Structure formats: C-alpha cells, structure tokens
Amino acid sequence: MTAVLETPPNANPEATVRYPSWAARAGALAIDVLPAVAVITTMALLAITTPQWGPLWWVFTVTAVLAFLAMVVNRWVLPPLTGWSLGRAVFGIRIVTGGDVPAGTARLVLRDVAHLLDTISLFIGWLWPLWDAKKRTFADLLLRTEARLVGAPGAGVRRRAGVACLVAALLCVAGGGLGYQFEYRQERAVETARDQIAEQGPRIVEQMLSYGAATMKEDFARSQALTTDAYRPQLVAQQQVVEKGQATSNEYWATNSAVLSASQNQGALLVALQGQRGTDPKALKFISATVRVDFDKLDGQWRVANLTVLKKPGMDEAGG
Incomplete structure (x- = not known):
C-alpha cells in the first residue's frame, strides 16, 4: 500500500x-x-x-x-x-x-x-x-x-478615503467659488470705473482747462487739485507760462468723449473740446481741440495723470 x-x-x-x-x-x-x-x-x-x-x-x-x-x-x-x-x-x-x-x-x-x-x-x-x-x-x-x-x-478605511475625496472636492468647489466672486467683483469694479470715467472725466477736463482772467490764481489752484502728484509739475509749468502772458479768460466744454480703457483704478478718455477765449463779444476766439486724458483713482477720486493734445487748438475769431 x-x-x-x-x-x-x-x-x-x-x-x-x-x-x-x-x-x-x-x-x-x-x-x-x-x-x-x-x-x-x-x-x-x-x-x-x-x-x-x-x-x-x-x-x-x-x-x-x-x-x-x-x-x-x-x-x-x-x-x-x-x-x-x-x-x-x-x-x-x-x-x-x-x-x-x-x-x-x-x-x-x-x-x-x-x-x-x-x-x-x-x-x-x-x-x-x-x-x-x-x-x-x-x-x-x-x-x-x-x-x-x-x-x-x-474597518473605517473606506470611510476615511471617502472623507479625503470629499474634502478635496469641497476645496475645489470653495476655491472655484472664491475665484468666481473675485472675478465678478473685478468685472463690477471695472464697469463702475468705466461709468465714472465716462461721466466725471469730461467735467474734470473742462474744470482743469478753464480759467478766468480775474480769478486765474484760484482757477489754477483748482486745476492743480484735479491732478496726480506726478503730473502736477507739468501742469504748473504750463500755468506759469500763461501767467507771464496777457491775462485772457478761457472756457472749455466737452462736446464728445469716449472711454478708451478702464480698470479698477486707472482709465483713459478721448475728449473733443469746444471753447472760447476772451470776454469781449467782439473779440471772442472760438477754440476746438481733441485730447487724450489718463486718469488714476486716488483716495476714491479720479485724478488726471496725463493729458496729451491729439489735435492742437484751432481758433476762429467771432465776426462783428
């Protein structure tokens, strides 16, 4: 066997x-x-x-x-x-x-x-x-x-794995939500800045360029307050040239404007201007010009950071 x-x-x-x-x-x-x-x-x-x-x-x-x-x-x-x-x-x-x-x-x-x-x-x-x-x-x-x-x-391993996956998913969703809120706020801030520049920009340019012969110092001081610290010396130099010449009133008003660019704290505006120089109705000179104006927002207020003349002022004397 x-x-x-x-x-x-x-x-x-x-x-x-x-x-x-x-x-x-x-x-x-x-x-x-x-x-x-x-x-x-x-x-x-x-x-x-x-x-x-x-x-x-x-x-x-x-x-x-x-x-x-x-x-x-x-x-x-x-x-x-x-x-x-x-x-x-x-x-x-x-x-x-x-x-x-x-x-x-x-x-x-x-x-x-x-x-x-x-x-x-x-x-x-x-x-x-x-x-x-x-x-x-x-x-x-x-x-x-x-x-x-x-x-x-x-026991409990699958539960811990599920919790880890859930935490990762929640982090992704939360991050996406924060990113969306940030982008939404940014877009809203840009839209608000564009609207403010379109509305306030032309008025700021009118005030900065207009002055009276009798109130020149006060008007120039007002103009300087509308600019940034970086641009102000350039404006002051131009005003000093005017002060040395014959005192003449200048009044500008914006006839058309377009926002070229806008961000939360910066923007650019194209402005077409009409105006008149002098106070004597028989010797008035009518002015037209086109300027590009760059703005910076400082302390909640828009300030002129630069002004570039694209079309130099043209003058026509009033007929008598």
Whole structure:
C-alpha cells in the first residue's frame, strides 16, 4: 500500500502570495493621487487669475502646497510607519521588497519617480502587470518591489478615503467659488470705473482747462487739485507760462468723449473740446481741440495723470 502524505500549508511560500488585480492597483493609485492633483491643479489655475502676492493668491498657493504635502505624506511617509497609504489600504495592497519587507520611504520615492518610465514607454509599463506573473510595472522591476494583496487593515478605511475625496472636492468647489466672486467683483469694479470715467472725466477736463482772467490764481489752484502728484509739475509749468502772458479768460466744454480703457483704478478718455477765449463779444476766439486724458483713482477720486493734445487748438475769431 502506498501512503499519501499531506503537503504542509506553508511548504510552498509562493503559493500563499496573492497579487492585486490591475483594476485594484489603478483604484488605489487614483485614491492616493487624484484628489491632491485635483486640488493642486484647481488652486494653481485660480492663483494665475488673481493678483500675485494678494490675499487670495496666498490662499490658493498655500492650499495647493498643503495638498501636495498631504499626498507626499500619504504616499511616502505613512506606508513605512503603518504599512499602508490610504488608497492601498482600501484595496488591501502593500508594497514590499524582497522577503516580504514593507518598502521604505526612499524606495517608495524612487519607485514613484521610476513610474516616469512606465509613462514614457507609451504607458506600456502601466499595463505590464496585466501579463506579468507577479503583476509588476517597469518601476517595480527596476526597484525590485512588488504589490501584494494582504487584506484591508481594518474597518473605517473606506470611510476615511471617502472623507479625503470629499474634502478635496469641497476645496475645489470653495476655491472655484472664491475665484468666481473675485472675478465678478473685478468685472463690477471695472464697469463702475468705466461709468465714472465716462461721466466725471469730461467735467474734470473742462474744470482743469478753464480759467478766468480775474480769478486765474484760484482757477489754477483748482486745476492743480484735479491732478496726480506726478503730473502736477507739468501742469504748473504750463500755468506759469500763461501767467507771464496777457491775462485772457478761457472756457472749455466737452462736446464728445469716449472711454478708451478702464480698470479698477486707472482709465483713459478721448475728449473733443469746444471753447472760447476772451470776454469781449467782439473779440471772442472760438477754440476746438481733441485730447487724450489718463486718469488714476486716488483716495476714491479720479485724478488726471496725463493729458496729451491729439489735435492742437484751432481758433476762429467771432465776426462783428
């Protein structure tokens, strides 16, 4: 009679090794990477559309940095300490080296860098586990690592993964909301600035250029108050030339105008002017000119930052 001996359960260690499916590995990678990538991408795009070094820019930038750090800790720091990243815990996957030893931080970092080889090979490296006996990617082959199926670490893992994904989604939505509100306020501010320049600009130009012979000093002082500190010396020099000449009243009024550009605190206006020089009805000279006026908003008030004459004043004497 021939005796049949039972094979001990651990006689062949390889027979007890289980490898995760390609879909499970893809799911683990998605949970580990995609939430952080979504937050980082969203915040980077929003930061580009906001003024650099402004409050919102800092909010978006810091959030993106924190998302990146969270991904780094999850992928590279937690596995050596706990044996798992969040995504791998959901699917019961552990990255090990020879002898079933959990991979350390340095090897995990190099493994993720080596995934570039999986990508630049027209993604063949990512698909290699579909037919490799040990389900390895090119990065695994290079770093001598394996993904083993060892079972989930305990209850609550899926809930924590869901919370992480939800937080990432809320951050993206909140960031998008802040970005929209900022853009909306910016658009409203530009529309308001355009309306103010269109309404106030022509009146400011009339007041700055008009003066009376008897009230010249007061009128010139009023004109200087309508300009920025940078442009005021140029206006004062022009006024001094007028004061040295024969005192003559000048009155201008805007006949047409168009806003060339507008932002929250700056704008440009094209103004067509008509006017008259002198006070004697028999010696009046009628004036026409076209000017471009640049405005800056200072302390809530629009000030003339520059005035360029595009069409020099032409004069016609009144007929008697």
